Amino acid sequence: MKKINFIVNLFLIFSLSSCGIFKDPKxxxxxxxxxxxxxEAKAAQDVGDxxxxxxxxxxxxARYPFETYAQQAQLNTIYSYxxxxxxxxxxxxxxxxxxLYPRHKKIDYVYYLKGLINFQLNQGSLERFLPLDRSQRDQRAAVRAFDAFAELIKRFPNSKYNPDAKQRMIYLRNMLAQYELHVAKFYMTRQAYVAAINRAKTIVESYQGTPTVADALAVLAKAYKVLGLNKLSNDAIQVLKLNYPNHKGIAEVQRVVVK
Structure with a gap:
């Protein structure tokens, strides 16, 4: 009886193999x-596989590079990755x-995806677990995202993706300004006042309209005062008082005592 069961099982194995279950997946x-x-690819994509x-x-x-489906396959591959x-x-x-396809009808979508991918890279994976300040991270991905969105808007002013891209650019611009401020304050703690001034000036000159400008003016006023550049310090503090009269940096600069 055992011999008969063994033969039956062996027959089933060979039968299944001939049906293709054990075929090389390649x-x-x-x-x-x-x-x-x-x-098949689209079906897998639609279910998240x-x-x-x-x-x-x-x-x-690889097999059909010149088929009609090949271009759409390349487009879908970007999203799937x-x-x-x-x-x-x-x-x-x-x-x-x-x-390959600079004039493709969906090329604006590709530029948008480039921006979105870099935007997500800048967010980082740890944010789900730790309350990290994104503005303190390396901002190369943020710059690439900003540039991709800017190129999208420049090349395709009527693209349906532009409203979202513009909102993300505002967010990125604010964050890049905050990053410059973090670096400026770091230099201040190291008494590298010239370096701090250069970073703060970048904010004032390149990131007008962001909330960080007020803090940058305070850094400028303080650093100039420490270096004995009183006129420049007074100019910065006057601009700060004019535009942000209640900013705490005004009192901080006034408390600075130069030895």
Missing amino acids: NYASDWNAQRLFK YKSAIKYYDMLQ YKFGEPESAIISANHFIK
């Missing part, structure tokens, strides 16, 4: 045409798409 879609590959979506899109582009948590690959794919 070959199981080898006979799919471009339409089938795109359909971005790993499979990327795999099918890559197959499609972004959602799959591979921002660097998404950005590379976006740049490649822009280079």
Whole structure:
């Protein structure tokens, strides 16, 4: 009886193998045409299986680079990489798409995605667990996001993505100004007053209209006073008093005693 069961089980194994269950995963879609590959990729993308979506899109582009589906596959690959948590690959794919299809009807979407991907990179993964001040982080991703959104608006003034891009640019501009302020204050604590002045001047000159300008003026007034540049210090404090009469930095500068 045991011998019969063994033979039956062995027969079932070989039967399943011949049906394709144990086929090499590299070959199981080898006979799919471009339409089938795109359909499977899109279905995987729609349910959040971005790993499979990327795999099918890559197959499609490798086998059928000149098919109608290939361009859309490249476009969808950018989004899938972004959602799959591979921002660097998404950005590379976006740049490649822009280079190949600069006049594509959805090229504004690609620029928007570039901005969005870098925007998310700037947020960081730790923010979900720790109350970190994003403005104290390395701001290279924020600059890239700002530049991508700015290019989108410049190239495609009527794009439907512009309203969101503009709001994100306002946020990024405020944060970049705050970053400069953090650096300026750091230099102040190290008594590197010239470096602090340069950072504060960057805020006043390049980030007009941001809430950080008031603090930058206070840093300027204080640093100038410490260095004995009284006229420049007075000029900065007068601007601060004129525009922000209740700012706490006014009293702080007045308390500075130069030895």
